Amino acid sequence: MRSRIVVTAAPITAESLVSLHPLIIRPDDDDPEVVVVGRAEIGEFIELPAVYGDAIQLLRENLPVSAVEQRLADEQDVEIDVAELVEALTELGFVASVDEQRLPDPDAPPVHFPWLTARHVSWIFSRPMKLVWVLVVGAALLTLVARPDLLPNYADFFWGEYVGLTVLVNTAMVSLTLSTHEMMHLMAARSLGVPGRIGFGTRLHNLVVQTDVTGVWGVPRRSRYRVYLAGMAWDFFLMAALTLLVAHVALPSPAQALFQALVVAVLMTIPFQLQVYMRTDLYYVLRDLLRTRNLFDDGLAFARYLRARVVARLRRRPCPVEDPTGELAPHERRATRVYSVFLVIGATVSLSAFALFAAPIAIVAVVRTVGGIAGAFDGGSVLLALDSGLFLLIEGAIQTLFVVTFVRNHRHWFRRRRPEPVTPEPASAA
Numbered sequence: 410m411r412s413r414i415v416v417t418a419a420p421i422t423a424e425s426l427v428s429l430h431p432l433i434i435r436p437d438d439d440d441p442e443v444v445v446v447g448r449a450e451i452g453e454f455i456e457l458p459a460v461y462g463d464a465i466q467l468l469r470e471n472l473p474v475s476a477v478e479q480r481l482a483d484e485q486d487v488e489i490d491v492a493e494l495v496e497a498l499t500e501l502g503f504v505a506s507v508d509e510q511r512l513p514d515p516d517a518p519p520v521h522f523p524w525l526t527a528r529h530v531s532w533i534f535s536r537p538m539k540l541v542w543v544l545v546v547g548a549a550l551l552t553l554v555a556r557p558d559l560l561p562n563y564a565d566f567f568w569g570e571y572v573g574l575t576v577l578v579n580t581a582m583v584s585l586t587l588s589t590h591e592m593m594h595l596m597a598a599r600s601l602g603v604p605g606r607i608g609f610g611t612r613l614h615n616l617v618v619q620t621d622v623t624g625v626w627g628v629p630r631r632s633r634y635r636v637y638l639a640g641m642a643w644d645f646f647l648m649a650a651l652t653l654l655v656a657h658v659a660l661p662s663p664a665q666a667l668f669q670a671l672v673v674a675v676l677m678t679i680p681f682q683l684q685v686y687m688r689t690d691l692y693y694v695l696r697d698l699l700r701t702r703n704l705f706d707d708g709l710a711f712a713r714y715l716r717a718r719v720v721a722r723l724r725r726r727p728c729p730v731e732d733p734t735g736e737l738a739p740h741e742r743r744a745t746r747v748y749s750v751f752l753v754i755g756a757t758v759s760l761s762a763f764a765l766f767a768a769p770i771a772i773v774a775v776v777r778t779v780g781g782i783a784g785a786f787d788g789g790s791v792l793l794a795l796d797s798g799l800f801l802l803i804e805g806a807i808q809t810l811f812v813v814t815f816v817r818n819h820r821h822w823f824r825r826r827r828p829e830p831v832t833p834e835p836a837s838a839a
Contacts, residue, residue, distance in 0.1 A: 421492040421507065423475035427468050428506040429498070430514075433627035434462050439700055446503070449604055449624030450517045453501050460487055461494055468495070518621065521606045522595065530596040534635060542646055549649030552656045559656055561673045568666035571796040575670075576803055582667070583674045586647060587618050590640040594620040594690075597639035601628050609814045612687040613756060614763045616811040630697050637693045641682060648672050686755030699744040707734060707741075708749035715749070775801065 421427075430448055437443035437456060444462035447454030460481060467477040474491045481487055498504050502515040532538065553560055569575040591607045598605045598620070605622040625633050651668045654660065660668070685692040688705055696704040710733040721728040734742045778797035785794030 421474060421495050423492075424473045425492070425495070425508055426471060426473055427495050427504060428471075428509075429465065429469060430503055430505050432465065432503055434465060435627065435629065438630040445626060447624070447627050448501075448503055449627050450520075451502055451515050452518065452621070452623030453503070453515075454623075454626040455501060460485060460489060464489060464491055464494055465498070519606055520604045522599075523604075525596065525599050527600050527602055529599070531600045533596060534600050534639075542642065545653070546645055546649045549652040552652060556656055559652060559669075561669070561676050563673065565666070565669040565673045568663075568670045571792070572800060574796060574799065577799055578667070579670055579674055580803055580807075582671045583678075586644070586671070586675055587678075589647075590643055591618050591620045593639040593643040594622060594636060597636040598622040598625060601625070601632055601636070603627065603636070609810065611811060611815045611818060612684075612689070613759055614767075615681070615687075616807060616814060633697060634694060637690050637697075640690055641679070644675050644678065648675050684755060684759065686752040686759075699741075699748075701741045701744050704745060704748055705752070707737065707745045708752045710734075711745055711749040712753050771804070775804070 433445070433447050433449060433454075435445050436459075437445055442459050443456050444459050445454055446457055446462060446465060463485070464477050464481060467480055468474075468491075472480070474495065477491045478489065481489060495504060495507070499507075499512060504512055505514070506512055566579065567575055569578075588607075595605045595607060603622055603624040605620055605624065607618065607620050610617050610619040622636055625636050651672050655665050655668050682689045682691045685695050692705065696702075701707070714728075714730055714733055717730050718728045734745050737745060778800050781789070781797035782794045782801075785791050
């Protein structure tokens with residue numbers, strides 16, 4: 410945690426001079442009368458009327474509050490409360506000081522690989538590299554048409570006799586390619602000058618590696634697709650390259666078997682990205698294509714509202730909550746309501762499949778591996794016992810990591826609720 414100077418904010422007066430942190434100010438993708446203002450290093454962004462963006466630009470010129478208000482009144486014939494705007498920006502962590510008095514600065518999340526800049530990675534997303542990608546993927550598809558025996562098969566995953574050793578090696582290979590997948594997201598963001606960090610997260614019952622690139626809101630929508638799709642582009646390129654190597658290079662049998670197993674393992678991750686009822690890569694693509702700001706949370710809120718409305722009708726009482734989509738733009742309201750249906754259905758199907766199939770399979774596998782270990786003490790195979798122990802070690806580590814990550818990301822679920830102090834309602838930002 411970085412140190413900072415913490416002082417009480419001085420009152421904003423007509424003659425106050427305001428110093429701002431470096432901010433991104435860009436036109437909104439859909440509304441020319443709106444601007445997006447944000448501070449990428451702390452991942453905080455807000456949409457404001459364009460005139461407030463002009464006010465922020467004037468504050469950057471070291472003009473006092475009253476002078477900013479006068480300039481806007483003279484040039485645009487509008488009157489705004491700049492002091493109230495500064496107070497709102499202060500709450501967001503955008504203001505560095507007022508009248509040379511430093512203000513508390515929110516702790517920015519850590520940035521991984523801070524030395525990595527656009528100068529290092531822009532070439533990866535250049536037109537020549539896109540052409541290479543198309544050629545490699547196209548050549549692999551033609552190869553599969555000519556050699557259908559190379560089409561991925563589930564049996565390719567089990568390249569060895571011992572399941573534990575197979576799972577260990579495959580897990581190591583998948584971990585490496587998943588890391589590269591996330592690095593592609595990070596490098597795509599850095600090519601646009603956006604910070605980011607890689608960490609673990611959970612999606613329903615899945616443990617995932619994820620890249621936090623909230624700062625991507627600071628770039629236009631068209632550029633954001635590069636960040637969202639960079640990981641999947643790597644996945645398809647890797648599978649295509651491995652297919653070409655197996656088909657056209659005289660590889661040793663073990664290497665060929667490992668490459669084919671890796672193709673299957675990577676291919677198995679693609680359907681997960683299609684599950685847009687979770688925050689997958691394609692969810693973010695869908696969110697931007699539908700011109701929505703927070704499709705998942707708004708859709709989840711609408712689903713909860715529908716549940717509350719149904720319960721209220723059954724009890725013959727008025728619904729205790731209002732429709733959370735009521736204040737959204739018409740196109741966003743429609744998209745959110747339709748998405749909420751897919752969110753509920755998708756999550757229900759996914760959790761049901763886990764309960765009916767994945768969980769029982771895991772339990773049976775654990776029981777069998779424990780039996781294999783116990784059998785070694787009664788004269789059974791020692792190699793089978795070692796293989797079973799290896800399997801338990803791998804799966805145990807993964808599930809432990811899932812639990813730790815889930816608890817860390819949902820700490821508020823496990824804390825005892827305390828009475829909250831009563832505080833005055835904050836003034837609304839203009």
